[in-house]
Amino acid sequence: xxxxxEVEKSQLKDxxxxxxxxxxxxxxxxxxxxxxxxxxxxxxxxxxxxxGLGQRVTIRRVSHAVGVERGFLxxxxxxxxxxxxxxxxxxxxxLYYLRNRQGRGARIREKRRT
Amino acid sequence: MAAKLAKAILGRKLGMTxxxxxxxxxxxxxxxxxxxxxxxxRRPRANDPSVVGVQxxxxxxxxxxxxxxxxxxxxxxxxxxxxxxxxxxREFRLVDTEDFAxxxxxxxxxxxxxxxxxxxxxxxxxxxAGAMKxxxxxxxxxxxxxxxxxxxxxxxxxxxxxxxxxTKKPGHMGAVRRTVKGLTIxxxxxxxxxxxxxxxxPGPKGGLVEITQLASAGG
Numbered sequence: 001x002x003x004x005x006e007v008e009k010s011q012l013k014d015x016x017x018x019x020x021x022x023x024x025x026x027x028x029x030x031x032x033x034x035x036x037x038x039x040x041x042x043x044x045x046x047x048x049x050x051x052g053l054g055q056r057v058t059i060r061r062v063s064h065a066v067g068v069e070r071g072f073l074x075x076x077x078x079x080x081x082x083x084x085x086x087x088x089x090x091x092x093x094x095l096y097y098l099r100n101r102q103g104r105g106a107r108i109r110e111k112r113r114t
Numbered sequence: 115m116a117a118k119l120a121k122a123i124l125g126r127k128l129g130m131t132x133x134x135x136x137x138x139x140x141x142x143x144x145x146x147x148x149x150x151x152x153x154x155x156r157r158p159r160a161n162d163p164s165v166v167g168v169q170x171x172x173x174x175x176x177x178x179x180x181x182x183x184x185x186x187x188x189x190x191x192x193x194x195x196x197x198x199x200x201x202x203x204r205e206f207r208l209v210d211t212e213d214f215a216x217x218x219x220x221x222x223x224x225x226x227x228x229x230x231x232x233x234x235x236x237x238x239x240x241x242x243a244g245a246m247k248x249x250x251x252x253x254x255x256x257x258x259x260x261x262x263x264x265x266x267x268x269x270x271x272x273x274x275x276x277x278x279x280x281t282k283k284p285g286h287m288g289a290v291r292r293t294v295k296g297l298t299i300x301x302x303x304x305x306x307x308x309x310x311x312x313x314x315x316p317g318p319k320g321g322l323v324e325i326t327q328l329a330s331a332g333g
Contacts, residue, residue, distance in 0.1 A: 003128050003145055003308065007301075011134055029138070054132050054140075078138035 008053040013075050015055075020045050020095050021088025021108045024059055026072055027081040038080055041070055044108065047094040060098060062106070067099065087111035121224050121327040122206035123148050124172035125309070127235065129319045133300070133310070141312050143300055146233070148222040148309040148325055153214045154195045154203060167207040168214045171200030172322070202322055209329040222307040225325070229299045234324040235317035239289030249282040292316040 018024060025042040043061030046069060050056045055074045060067060072079050088108035098106050125148035132140045155169035175183050175198075184192075184199050192199045195216050208214070225231065245251040245266035254262030266284065269277050294315055301310040315323060 003147070003306070004131050006306075007133065007145060007303075007308070007310065008131055052131060053134070073140055075134070076138055076140060077134055 005052065011053055011075060011077075015074055016082055016084050018045060018082070018084045018087075020047055020093055021090035021111075022084055023086035023088065024057070025083040025085055026057075026059065026079060027083075028072070029078045029080055041072075042085070043068075043070075044088065044095070044098065046096070046098065060095075062102075118166075118209045118329045119206055119326045120209055120329040121231075122168075122170065122208065123220055123222070123224060123325050124151050124170050124202055124204055125149060125222075125307075125323050125325055126173075127315055127317050127319055127321050127323050128308075130314065135300075141300060142314070143310045143312055144233075144315045146309045146311060146315065146323060146325060147307055148225070149220055149307050151220040152197045152200060153216050153218045153220065154192065154197055154200070155205075156211050156214055156216050158211075165207070166209070166211055167205055168211055169203055169205045170220060171197065171203050173201035175199045175201055204324060206324075206326065221304065222302055222309050223304045225299050225302055225309055225327070227299055227302060229327060230296050231299060231311065231325050231327045232293055232295045233297055233311065233315045234291060234293040234326070235315060235321050237288045237290055237292045237316040238318050240287040242285065243287035244284045245282060248284060248287045251282070 022045045023042070024045055025040055027038045027040050029036055030039045041059060041061070043059040046058040046060045048055070048057050053075050056071050057074055058069055058071045060069045062068070074082070087110060089111040090108060125146045128145040128147055130142065130144050132142050135141055149172065151170040151172045153168050154171045157165045157167050171192075180189075180199055183201070189199065197217050214220070240247065244264050246253045246264050249266075251266055253264045254260050254267065256263060266282070269281055269283070294313065297311040297313050297315070299309060300312050302308070303310075309325065311325075317323060
């Protein structure tokens with residue numbers, strides 16, 4: 001194990017298994033006026049990127065007809081909880097094509113149980 | 115070499131990563147293997163009391179490589195100090211060398227979390243680089259018939275009839291000594307001789323670095 005992996009190890013979290021196309025709900029801690037509360041963000045996984053402690057996920061959702069994408073550092077202590085709501089069947093790792101699609105075209109088929 | 119140092123150690127850059135602080139903030143950190151170093155020489159000497167400093171050695175040369183890497187004068191130098199031969203030697207001007215007896219081992223534990231340190235190393239060589247990369251010139255237009263894409267443009271007025279010394283030109287870039295000042299130490303792992311500093315450090319992974327603390331920088 002490299003020294004870098006060694007240093008990162010203690011902060012790594014156990015992550016649920018998920019990938020691009022999946023529906024996710026991420027609970028994030030936000031500090032608002034000295035108070036801490038949980039904020040949820042729900043949407044489709046556009047991509048996963050990075051490795052080790054710097055692993056990220058980009059989630060996209062269409063809210064009030066406006067596309068919103070938000071990135072999360074998966075191992076961050078501010079990311080409280082990650083729920084996988086639905087598995088999507090997709091054929092590529094980065095779903096950038098979703099940005100150019102709307103409504104029916106942006107649907108993702110559900111992955112069958114294997 | 116003018117400013118006096120409170121602490122100094124030699125080490126190696128291992129690479130960068132990010133770790134999370136207490137409050138969840140992600141910090142960019144560089145892992146440095148700091149020491150163990152050994153004091154090979156100490157000053158002031160009787161014949162020259164003006165210089166106060168130590169010579170530190172880092173990275174012991176294994177027995178089987180000594181024949182190749184070590185010449186007679188260096189062998190004698192290490193023998194005199196009574197220490198095993200080291201790959202790298204560097205001298206540091208310190209405020210006070212009381213704690214640095216010849217033969218003493220210097221380890222990462224001389225630093226504490228929160229210390230501000232300077233890190234020096236040899237930056238990565240970039241070879242012969244153009245003016246855009248080397249000096250941040252903007253270059254010329256990319257299209258519309260322009261043929262001056264990455265050129266450095268004019269090198270001065272025609273009135274001078276020459277190019278002034280020091281004019282920024284393409285040329286060799288990198289592979290020079292650089293110092294990054296005021297980096298904060300985020301973590302120290304004594305048993306592994308690891309020091310984590312916030313921010314980037316010059317040089318490639320595996321490159322030799324000097325980690326120093328100015329006497330004027332608060333401990």
